[in-house]
Amino acid sequence: MPEYVKLIYGEKTYELPIVVGSEGEKAIDISTLRQTTGLITLDPGFGNTGSCVSSITFMNGEKGILRYRGIPVEQLAEHSIFTETTYLLINGVLPTRKQLNAFSILLNDNSLIHEDMQSFFQSFPRASHPMGILSSMVTALRSFYPEIKIFEEEINLTVTRLLSKIRTLAAMSYKISRGHKVVYPRPDLSYGANFLNMMFDNPVKPYQIDEDLVKALNVFWILHADHEQNCSTSTVRMVGSGRVNLYAAISAGVAALWGPLHGGANQAVIEMLTKIREEDGGNVNRAVERAKDKNDPFRLMGFGHRVYKTYDPRARIMKRTCDLVLEKLNITDPLLDIAKNLEAVVLKDSYFIEHNLYPNVDFYSGIVLRALGIPTNMFTVMFAIGRLPGWIAQWKESVDDPDWRLSRPRQIYAGPPSLNYVPVDERQ
Numbered sequence: 001m002p003e004y005v006k007l008i009y010g011e012k013t014y015e016l017p018i019v020v021g022s023e024g025e026k027a028i029d030i031s032t033l034r035q036t037t038g039l040i041t042l043d044p045g046f047g048n049t050g051s052c053v054s055s056i057t058f059m060n061g062e063k064g065i066l067r068y069r070g071i072p073v074e075q076l077a078e079h080s081i082f083t084e085t086t087y088l089l090i091n092g093v094l095p096t097r098k099q100l101n102a103f104s105i106l107l108n109d110n111s112l113i114h115e116d117m118q119s120f121f122q123s124f125p126r127a128s129h130p131m132g133i134l135s136s137m138v139t140a141l142r143s144f145y146p147e148i149k150i151f152e153e154e155i156n157l158t159v160t161r162l163l164s165k166i167r168t169l170a171a172m173s174y175k176i177s178r179g180h181k182v183v184y185p186r187p188d189l190s191y192g193a194n195f196l197n198m199m200f201d202n203p204v205k206p207y208q209i210d211e212d213l214v215k216a217l218n219v220f221w222i223l224h225a226d227h228e229q230n231c232s233t234s235t236v237r238m239v240g241s242g243r244v245n246l247y248a249a250i251s252a253g254v255a256a257l258w259g260p261l262h263g264g265a266n267q268a269v270i271e272m273l274t275k276i277r278e279e280d281g282g283n284v285n286r287a288v289e290r291a292k293d294k295n296d297p298f299r300l301m302g303f304g305h306r307v308y309k310t311y312d313p314r315a316r317i318m319k320r321t322c323d324l325v326l327e328k329l330n331i332t333d334p335l336l337d338i339a340k341n342l343e344a345v346v347l348k349d350s351y352f353i354e355h356n357l358y359p360n361v362d363f364y365s366g367i368v369l370r371a372l373g374i375p376t377n378m379f380t381v382m383f384a385i386g387r388l389p390g391w392i393a394q395w396k397e398s399v400d401d402p403d404w405r406l407s408r409p410r411q412i413y414a415g416p417p418s419l420n421y422v423p424v425d426e427r428q
């Protein structure tokens, strides 16, 4: 039996249908609201607004659940590899062995980038942030790999190119920023091993691939692979709704991810922990007090989430991965001790309990990346590589949606009423 909500406005009562998702989530369908009532809804930050119906990722922020295409992220992190999870997100089902092998070959075949693109890297100022470079380079790919006219072929090839070339671009930007010779991708290496090799191999000290570290990188990427309608994914969908090419939509997603309240938080966490170490000798109390002070804009980076009101399930896995990596490498990271201490203090503090603020995925991920040798300013690039399959899957779903419309939110205007233009010499 279809459900409705009743809206009483003026003399009239309107019935608005309820849409029910496959996990029982309910939404009021307001698609006819303005047409029938003249009203719009107002929801800054979209905390109460569903922008689409999607079959890709399910998350429940109250219970701390995250599933890709129905499969819990915990199972994927334990048993899957990033390329397989990528296939799952984009195609909707896990690949057979044959499909997975074919996909890996396709990724290898498309891993090189046009040699001329190397000259672009040289033109960026040395201090450029890698996210700015990545966003520009992804857009530039469009010029080097122009459109193929057959739509399906174009999409499949563009998707493969992006997935494969993004890690080549990332590693290349790192090498060039250090003045080192770039390392080319190798067909005999897996996606993750290839990336680490391109980052760290050099003629003097060949990189030794360690499968445990490759596994940790895979876990990091799998945990970041999709997160339904977050800021950068919504950006990809919104930019894509203007029927822009996929490269441009992904480039916009990279730019959106850059912000410290979103993907940039992993870098911000390490900077915060370093500051606590350097300025407060590792004592977390001042940072905690500042975060609670209404008159201080400081926030604890790596805590809180728009949707999770309990422990982020990804943070739990990331914390475990962090311990495993440091143990494997036999290193101690003083920032990990500070992080664990900060978490322990926060979880007992009434302010954070009342505000439902728990560690999010970014809290421990920076320590894992540091241990792998990734420089801090590359952390958000690592997140972008991980999030790419999600962006692509969401973009593809929106392209295939028969109800797809140009995204165009409305507003309530609060500026001055109609005024007449005053010529410049008559202005007071």
Ligand code: ACO
Binding pocket: 045, 260, 261, 262, 263, 265, 291, 292, 298, 299, 300, 301, 302, 303, 304, 305, 306, 307, 355, 357, 360, 361, 362
């Ligand atoms: N430290 C201290 N207080 C916080 C924090 C924090 N990290 N996060 C939220 N709060 C407080 C706010 O001050 C506010 O308090 P008030 O209601 O007393 O005024 C309340 O919690 C709600 O905050 P909002 O900003 O409205 O919550 P929102 O859902 O918009 O924010 C966000 C989510 C942006 C992630 C926020 O928690 C934050 O800034 N966290 C730090 C940055 C971070 O870790 N970002 C990564 C998120 S995960 C990701 O994008 C991959």
